[in-house]
Amino acid sequence: MTDVTVDPGADPATSPEVRDYLDRLRAEGRQLPPDRLDEVVYDVRSHVRDAVAAGTAAGLDPSLAARNALERLGPPAEIVRAEAEQSGVTVTAPTVGPDAPGGLVRYGEPVAIFLLMFGGFVFLLGWPVGVCLLWMSRTWRLREKLLGTFVWPFGYLSILLVGGLVTTTEVCSGSSTSGGSNTTSCTGGPPYPDWVGGLIFVVVLVAPILVAVALWRRRQAVLDGRAT
Amino acid sequence: MLGYATPGTLCRMEPGAGNVATQLRRGVLEHCVLAVLARSPEYAFELVRRLSAVDGLVTSEGTIYPLLSRLSRDGMVSTTWQPSDAGPPRKYYDLTAAGRRALDAFVAEWSTFTEGVDDLLRQAGAARARGARGDRRDR
Numbered sequence: 001m002t003d004v005t006v007d008p009g010a011d012p013a014t015s016p017e018v019r020d021y022l023d024r025l026r027a028e029g030r031q032l033p034p035d036r037l038d039e040v041v042y043d044v045r046s047h048v049r050d051a052v053a054a055g056t057a058a059g060l061d062p063s064l065a066a067r068n069a070l071e072r073l074g075p076p077a078e079i080v081r082a083e084a085e086q087s088g089v090t091v092t093a094p095t096v097g098p099d100a101p102g103g104l105v106r107y108g109e110p111v112a113i114f115l116l117m118f119g120g121f122v123f124l125l126g127w128p129v130g131v132c133l134l135w136m137s138r139t140w141r142l143r144e145k146l147l148g149t150f151v152w153p154f155g156y157l158s159i160l161l162v163g164g165l166v167t168t169t170e171v172c173s174g175s176s177t178s179g180g181s182n183t184t185s186c187t188g189g190p191p192y193p194d195w196v197g198g199l200i201f202v203v204v205l206v207a208p209i210l211v212a213v214a215l216w217r218r219r220q221a222v223l224d225g226r227a228t
Numbered sequence: 229m230l231g232y233a234t235p236g237t238l239c240r241m242e243p244g245a246g247n248v249a250t251q252l253r254r255g256v257l258e259h260c261v262l263a264v265l266a267r268s269p270e271y272a273f274e275l276v277r278r279l280s281a282v283d284g285l286v287t288s289e290g291t292i293y294p295l296l297s298r299l300s301r302d303g304m305v306s307t308t309w310q311p312s313d314a315g316p317p318r319k320y321y322d323l324t325a326a327g328r329r330a331l332d333a334f335v336a337e338w339s340t341f342t343e344g345v346d347d348l349l350r351q352a353g354a355a356r357a358r359g360a361r362g363d364r365r366d367r
Contacts, residue, residue: 039293039297040293040294040297043296043319044290046272046318047276047289047290049316050272050318073288073289073290074287074288074289075288076290078290079290082290082291082293083294083297085294086294086298087294
């Protein structure tokens, strides 16, 4: 049994070409059952890692070794076809739509994350489009979709509007002098101290960022084959 | 054309050596995987490399992985994870008893099959040679 030494520091999947290849494999294989697709991506990724290690051991430049490995692996569509054939799954070749290679996965999902945060500023319509992209994606699970939808509806636009309302509904009825002291009575303001309001504002402001980070991390995990 | 079988229902012959190679590859590749594993367990990359060394057997190395998964699901091969000197653990493939039986059956079939085909091809070659000699005499 021959063995190939792998450099633990060299993960070929970090090279743009390999990442792009794995992205395309994920995109092409979105009609496969998720467990089948995850296994294929994992196997291919391991293959590239071993091939790069073998290539560099033979004196090749790592990026050249990675390119050779990808070329020998063949087009991602061919691997997906082989997987579909072996698992008895019918796969139609998508050319448009969310399952199209280079479609929703590569561009739609980052756009969705952006629109969920700032889509409200695009004539209010950007946010619903972001929600549609969010729910069309097979990358995110139900809990991520619910989070993306409800934190917060219309994203930062709603924060701006609600924040504006809260600060403008406080009405102060002027000042009067009684016994040498100035008193100002205000009505309609929030029923909590200012610091609580500040804390709520920060949480409300940060929540969409945390949700966006969670969505992005899930996407990366799926693309890297680390998620099921 | 009622009553006639559609030509090519069982085996559609299309021109081109590439198609012949594809059909042959499709039929024998999984048994070649079993044959490689009959020698010793292998991790995937090495297994693919051994298969690729046979001219024309593997056109896209990536397509071996779905085949390996299916063989594993069918119980023809087993997989184990073994630590590697460096890097993440590797998936090793080994032949199961069922895989060995399938390989033995294939080896027996293959010998009979190839002998039969070789015989037919030899007869066809001899007939062509006789025809060529006849043509020369006629001229």
